[in-house]
Every structure is written in structure tokens, then in C-alpha cells.
Amino acid sequence: MPGRAEGGKASTIDPGRSRHLPRRYTTLLITLPIGLVMAALAIVALEWADKAFPPPIEPAGAVSAEVLDKDGRLLRAFATKDGLWRLKTTVDDVDPRFLRMLVAYEDQRFREHHGVDPLALGRAALQFVTNGRVVSGASTLSMQVARLIEPRRERTLPAKLLQLARAIQIERRLSKDEILDLYLTHAPYGGNLEGVRAASLAWFGKEPRRLSVAEAALLVALPQLPEKRRPDRNLAAAEAARKRVLGRAAVSQVIGEGEAERAALAAIPTRRLQLPAYAAHLAEVALRKEPTTFQHHTTLRRDIQRGLEAVAREGAAKLGPKVSVAMVMADVRSGGIVGEVGSADYFDASRAGWIDMTRVMRSPGSTLKPFIYGLAFEEGLVAQETIIEDRPADFFGYRPRNFDMSYQGDVSIRQALQLSLNVPAIRLLDAVGPARLMVRFRRAEVRPALPPNEAPGLAIGLGGLGITLRDLVQLYAGLANRGWPVRLGDGIEGKAGLIDGEPLLSTVAAWHVADILSDVLPPADSRQRGIAYKTGTSYGYRDAWSVGFDGRYVLGVWVGRPDNGAVPGLTGYGAAAPILFEAFAKSGIAITPLPDAPPGAVRIAQADLPISQRRFSTTASGLLSASAREPAPQIVFPPEGARVDLGASGGETMTPLTLKLQGGRAPFRWLANGRPLPDVTRRRISQWLPDGGGYSTLTVIDAVGRAASVRVFVE
Numbered sequence: 013m014p015g016r017a018e019g020g021k022a023s024t025i026d027p028g029r030s031r032h033l034p035r036r037y038t039t040l041l042i043t044l045p046i047g048l049v050m051a052a053l054a055i056v057a058l059e060w061a062d063k064a065f066p067p068p069i070e071p072a073g074a075v076s077a078e079v080l081d082k083d084g085r086l087l088r089a090f091a092t093k094d095g096l097w098r099l100k101t102t103v104d105d106v107d108p109r110f111l112r113m114l115v116a117y118e119d120q121r122f123r124e125h126h127g128v129d130p131l132a133l134g135r136a137a138l139q140f141v142t143n144g145r146v147v148s149g150a151s152t153l154s155m156q157v158a159r160l161i162e163p164r165r166e167r168t169l170p171a172k173l174l175q176l177a178r179a180i181q182i183e184r185r186l187s188k189d190e191i192l193d194l195y196l197t198h199a200p201y202g203g204n205l206e207g208v209r210a211a212s213l214a215w216f217g218k219e220p221r222r223l224s225v226a227e228a229a230l231l232v233a234l235p236q237l238p239e240k241r242r243p244d245r246n247l248a249a250a251e252a253a254r255k256r257v258l259g260r261a262a263v264s265q266v267i268g269e270g271e272a273e274r275a276a277l278a279a280i281p282t283r284r285l286q287l288p289a290y291a292a293h294l295a296e297v298a299l300r301k302e303p304t305t306f307q308h309h310t311t312l313r314r315d316i317q318r319g320l321e322a323v324a325r326e327g328a329a330k331l332g333p334k335v336s337v338a339m340v341m342a343d344v345r346s347g348g349i350v351g352e353v354g355s356a357d358y359f360d361a362s363r364a365g366w367i368d369m370t371r372v373m374r375s376p377g378s379t380l381k382p383f384i385y386g387l388a389f390e391e392g393l394v395a396q397e398t399i400i401e402d403r404p405a406d407f408f409g410y411r412p413r414n415f416d417m418s419y420q421g422d423v424s425i426r427q428a429l430q431l432s433l434n435v436p437a438i439r440l441l442d443a444v445g446p447a448r449l450m451v452r453f454r455r456a457e458v459r460p461a462l463p464p465n466e467a468p469g470l471a472i473g474l475g476g477l478g479i480t481l482r483d484l485v486q487l488y489a490g491l492a493n494r495g496w497p498v499r500l501g502d503g504i505e506g507k508a509g510l511i512d513g514e515p516l517l518s519t520v521a522a523w524h525v526a527d528i529l530s531d532v533l534p535p536a537d538s539r540q541r542g543i544a545y546k547t548g549t550s551y552g553y554r555d556a557w558s559v560g561f562d563g564r565y566v567l568g569v570w571v572g573r574p575d576n577g578a579v580p581g582l583t584g585y586g587a588a589a590p591i592l593f594e595a596f597a598k599s600g601i602a603i604t605p606l607p608d609a610p611p612g613a614v615r616i617a618q619a620d621l622p623i624s625q626r627r628f629s630t631t632a633s634g635l636l637s638a639s640a641r642e643p644a645p646q647i648v649f650p651p652e653g654a655r656v657d658l659g660a661s662g663g664e665t666m667t668p669l670t671l672k673l674q675g676g677r678a679p680f681r682w683l684a685n686g687r688p689l690p691d692v693t694r695r696r697i698s699q700w701l702p703d704g705g706g707y708s709t710l711t712v713i714d715a716v717g718r719a720a721s722v723r724v725f726v727e
Contacts, residue, residue, distance in 0.1 A: 067181045075100040078307050079295040081314040086288045088295040099209040101196040103189050106220045110228040116262040119153040127154040127179035154179040160198040199235040202242040217285045225271050226278035229257040243280050290317045293354030293368040298504045311348035319598035320351045327591040328356030334573050338369035340485045341567040342500050344492040347508030364574040373478035374555045377548025381437045382525045385429050387444040390521035396426040397618040399627040400436045412438045429528050441473040456490045456497035456516050458483040475550050485568035492561035495522035520613040538593040542603045547584030558588035563604035644718045645676025657727045668699040676714035683711040702726050
């Protein structure tokens with residue numbers, strides 16, 4: 013039957029509807045691919061736009077160059093090309109509590125959204141519609157970063173939309189911590205301060221690693237209106253902004269209500285501090301060495317550097333105008349420079365503060381004498397108690413004179429070095445040879461400058477050459493290091509440490525020199541600090557030097573005028589030595605005792621020295637002589653022609669005759685009538701028992717063969 017389906021069942025399909033279904037399916041089949049294609053094209057277009065117009069993240073990396081000490085602490089920063097103090101900052105550089113407070117106040121869902129917070133946008137729009145004005149913003153930290161790295165003056169809707177797009181782009185490229193790093197580096201804090209580190213150093217004088225609640229709240233508040241809230245210009249606005257941060261409920265959950273109330277009572281700094289500015293000269297060298305690097309590491313230690321610079325400023329002020337001070341302090345074990353002052357004040361034009369006097373060749377005065385004595389000790393020419401002459405002398409036309417124009421006569425080697433006597437030093441240099449001394453300097457990689465076309469002469473022992481303060485400290489570092497030379501490096505990242513090769517001096521010789529210098533009296537009003545030191549003054553009162561060391565550190569001080577002008581009365585002992593002792597005190601280091609005597613190093617009394625070391629002198633031909641200047645023996649009793657009654661005429665037992673002499677060198681041999689007496693003696697008083705009366709000739713011969721005789725009549 014019609015209308016009934018096969019099998020006897022009626023059909024349920026409406027013939028009219030069946031004719032329209034294929035058309036709908038057709039429309040769907042047409043529009044769906046078109047939509048998918050358009051969506052794909054939109055995605056491709058967005059991807060193309062994202063790649064074609066990336067956010068300017070790389071240019072945002074232009075930050076202040078920093079010079080850091082050995083421990084990574086800031087020594088000096090340089091402003092960017094546009095004059096900003098923008099110190100690179102990461103989340104690891106900042107107090108974690110500050111970060112939590114920042115997120116709680118600025119962008120609570122920072123860790124969840126992808127650059128734009130829809131909830132914040134909806135809330136801001138509803139508040140605007142309800143109140144007819146902007147009540148709260150919807151700007152996320154990512155959007156703020158977009159504005160900071162690509163600033164725009166206009167606040168239009170297209171600019172806001174671009175900021176939204178940039179925030180999404182930034183989120184696609186960077187992690188959340190990297191986005192925070194950009195904010196912490198670029199957030200404005202008024203004036204030319206950008207970033208949390210620069211602000212913390214400028215307002216609190218410290219790095220932001222440890223901030224109080226009050227300090228953290230102020231740093232959260234300032235970037236919103238940095239110029240209007242500057243504490244040094246509008247204290248009330250800064251205080252009110254900090255109070256709003258502390259009063260925010262989300263912030264209270266981070267720090268607690270009690271802490272917020274206490275922090276609101278804390279004083280706000282009203283004076284902007286200068287950023288750290290230490291080691292000006294070394295910092296410039298580091299910048300020139302690696303101009304494209306923003307962080308430069310040095311071997312300096314900031315506490316030591318700060319102390320040395322303070323001492324240099326104070327010392328120069330006491331010494332008068334145009335006088336500058338330079339210092340170098342080094343670790344004798346590693347060779348690293350731990351403190352370096354190029355001038356008393358880098359910005360003092362009257363002292364030519366921009367000149368780094370640690371690198372300028374100047375005459376070292378008497379500061380090289382210890383190395384002359386060290387060579388003499390090493391060669392066995394002298395011991396500490398060896399006697400040497402301090403009298404006017406002529407060395408083939410060269411006539412050295414002492415600084416005070418007086419002479420001490422016979423002195424020990426120890427006294428000669430401690431008193432810095434010129435003639436004994438030149439006598440020793442004449443014996444060891446100036447060329448050999450220069451060879452030892454080269455072992456320490458130090459090459460002093462000699463006058464043009466001149467070979468090393470005796471004048472180098474009294475400052476007749478040029479040397480830098482750095483090189484002089486390097487020489488003394490080898491002396492302090494038991495005679496093994498040390499390379500100081502350049503104070504930045506240069507190679508420092510022991511120099512391979514031969515020693516500067518033997519360990520025993522270096523100990524003798526250090527032992528003598530450790531007993532030099534400290535300058536007036538200075539306390540003995542357990543250091544060995546030497547001073548020097550160049551000809552014409554142009555340079556004053558002092559170099560000292562303990563068991564770990566060596567410090568060199570130069571005082572003078574950078575223009576090489578004379579300073580009447582300027583001396584190493586009077587000007588440089590007090591600064592040396594004050595610098596050791598203000599450096600903050602603990603004095604390390606000098607090394608103990610090595611095997612074979614002993615101080616021997618003069619009477620117990622070998623004959624060859626009891627007195628040092630040279631003959632007219634320049635050969636070493638142990639006796640050329642020593643008085644010949646002289647018999648003082650009995651006198652020539654004396655008649656002595658010993659009981660010979662009475663037939664009684666004769667009494668011995670006492671013999672006395674002066675001068676000569678022990679041991680002594682006595683002879684009576686040409687026959688030697690039984691014993692050789694070191695004493696200057698002896699006895700002789702004659703065989704009988706009558707004339708006798710008594711003779712004495714000293715250790716070097718000189719003789720004296722007298723003729724007496726025995727009764």
C-alpha cells in the first residue's frame with residue numbers, strides 16, 4: 013500500500029523536510045572550511061605580526077656598566093649613554109619579601125595570567141561604567157614592562173591596545189622571573205634612577221637583598237608616580253604612597269597587620285645618597301679593557317678599598333695643596349691586588365686626581381736598599397752583626413752622602429739598613445754589582461727604567477732609576493713571600509700568582525732582611541703593628557715612599573706631586589710611613605705574623621761570627637778585605653823600653669808578666685825572643701813567664717798576620 017514502508021511499516025520521514033536537509037548540510041559544508049581557513053589565516057597573520065614586530069626586549073638590556081670586587085659587591089657604576097643609573101637586577105638580587113609585596117600590590121594573578129588579566133579588565137570596566145571615572149587600573153606587571161621597554165607619551169586607546177599586545181608577546185618569550193627581572197631593572201624611581209638596585213642604593217645605601225618592611229613598601233610605591241613621590245622633594249606624598257601599599261589587604265597577608273603598622277611609623281630617607289664610587293682609576297681601566305661587558309670583576313676587596321681611599325684623602329689634606337697619595341695593597345700568596353688608590357681624590361683638579369700615580373715611573377729613593385742587603389746576605393759577604401763603615405767614600409768619582417749629611421762611623425749591617433745609611437748600602441752594592449741587582453729585578457718581572465743610554469751604576473741603590481708603585485710592591489711581595497717572586501696581575505682579571513723560575517732572593521736572605529726591617533721604629537704617633545717596612549725619599553724632595561708587609565699582605569705608599577714638583581721637607585719617614593701605618597689599621601685586615609726563621613737562618617753575635625764576617629770592607633783595588641780598615645795590633649803593656657821587676661835578680665821564683673794589647677783581629681799568637689808561647693789566645697790579656705833576666709823582645713801576631721813588638725828589660 014502506498015505510504016507504507018517495506019515490511020508493512022509506515023515511513024516516518026516527511027517528504028517535505030527531506031527535500032531541505034541537503035541544502036543545510038551544503039551550507040555547513042561550505043561555511044565550516046571557510047571559517048577554518050580564516051581562523052588559520054588569522055593565526056598565521058598573528059604569528060607573522062608577532063615575528064615581524066617583536067617587542068624591543070634586547071634594546072632594553074642597555075644597563076649601567078658595573079665594576080665589582082672579589083666578592084661581587086659593587087665598587088663603581090657608570091651611567092648609561094642617556095645618563096641613567098640603571099643597574100641590572102634579577103629576582104635573586106632582591107629580598108623575596110619585596111617581590112611578594114610587589115606582586116600582591118601590583119598584580120595578584122601575575123603567576124596565572126598570560127600577560128593580560130581578564131578579571132582585572134572586567135573589574136576596571138565595571139568600575140568605570142558605575143562611577144564614570146577610572147577607579148582602578150587593569151595593568152599587569154607584564155603590561156608595565158611593555159610600557160617601560162617601549163615608552164609612549166600618549167595615553168590613547170590604540171596605545172593601550174598595543175601595550176596589551178606587547179604584554180602577550182613578552183609572555184610568549186620570557187618566563188615569569190625574566191619578566192620580573194625587566195621590571196626590577198627598568199622601574200622608574202625619579203630623576204635618573206631606574207631599577208630597584210639603583211633606588212635601594214640611592215635611598216638606603218645598601219643592596220636590596222635585605223630590606224625592611226618599610227623600605228620594601230617604599231620601593232613598591234615609588235614607581236607609580238616617581239617624580240611626585242620622590243622622598244627628597246615631596247616627603248608627604250612618599251609617606252602617603254607607602255601607607256597605601258602597607259594598607260592594601262593583599263599586602264597585609266604577605267607581611268601581617270602588625271608589621272604593616274610598625275613599618276608605617278618608620279622614618280623615610282630625605283636625602284639621596286651617592287652610588288658606590290670606589291677604585292675610580294681601576295674601574296676606568298676595566299671599562300676600556302672590555303667596553304661591551306656590563307659587569308667587570310676585579311680582585312679588589314671593597315672594605316679594604318674603602319679604608320685605603322679614606323686614609324689617602326685624609327693624608328693628602330694634611331700634607332697640603334697639590335700633594336697626592338697613591339697606594340697598592342696585594343696578597344703575597346695569590347698575587348691579587350686587594351686595594352689600589354691611584355690618587356687622593358679623583359675629582360680634585362688641584363691634585364691632578366685623574367692621574368693614576370700607581371703606574372707612573374718615579375725615583376724610588378732608598379726603597380731598593382733591602383734587595384742590596386739581601387744579595388749580600390745570600391752571598392755570605394755579611395751577617396746582621398757584621399761591622400761596616402759609614403764614613404765619606406769615593407767610588408771612582410761617585411761620592412754618596414747620607415740624607416742628613418752626617419756619618420755614624422762603624423755600624424752593624426743591621427743598624428745600617430734600619431737607619432737607611434747611604435754609604436754602607438753603596439759599599440755593598442759595589443761588592444755585589446749593580447748588574448746582578450737588575451738581574452734579580454727581572455726575575456720578579458720588574459724592569460725599572462734607567463737613564464737613556466746608561467748601564468746600571470751604583471746610583472741605582474739610592475734611587476737613580478725609575479719604577480712604578482705597582483712594580484715596587486711586586487718586588488716587596490717577593491721579599492715577603494720568602495724570596496719567591498710574585499706576579500700581582502692587573503687587579504681586574506689578569507693572571508696573578510707565583511712566577512716560575514729562580515728566586516728573587518734565597519729564603520734565608522729574605523728572612524734576614526725582613527727580620528731587620530721588622531724592628532724599624534714606627535713613625536711618630538703610630539703604633540707598632542708587627543709589620544716590616546722601609547721608607548725612601550727621592551732627590552729634591554719630589555717623592556716619598558713607604559712599603560711594608562706582614563705575613564700575608566704587602567702595602568706600598570707613594571706621596572708627592574703628580575707634576576713632579578718638589579715639596580720642601582717631604583720625606584718617606586715623615587709623610588709616607590704614617591700613611592702606611594694608618595692604612596694597615598683602616599684596611600680592616602688582621603695582621604698576620606711574619607714567617608718563622610727558615611733552617612739555617614740565625615742571628616749571630618758579632619764576637620761569634622767567622623773572622624771573614626766580623627767586618628766588611630774593600631781594598632783600594634775593590635777586592636773584598638776583612639782587615640783593610642781594621643786597626644793593627646798594638647802592645648800597650650809593657651811599654652817599649654820598660655824595666656820590669658819580676659824577681660829575677662833575687663834568685664826567687666819569678667812572677668809572670670802581664671801582657672796587654674789593643675786592636676788587631678783574634679786569635680793572637682805571642683812570641684818571646686822569637687819563640688812562640690805555648691797557646692794561641694783570643695783574649696787581649698795574657699801572661700808570660702821569662703826564663704831569666706835581661707833584655708827580651710815580645711811580639712804579637714794577629715789572625716791576619718799583622719805584628720807588633722816591644723823590647724823590655726826583666727829584673
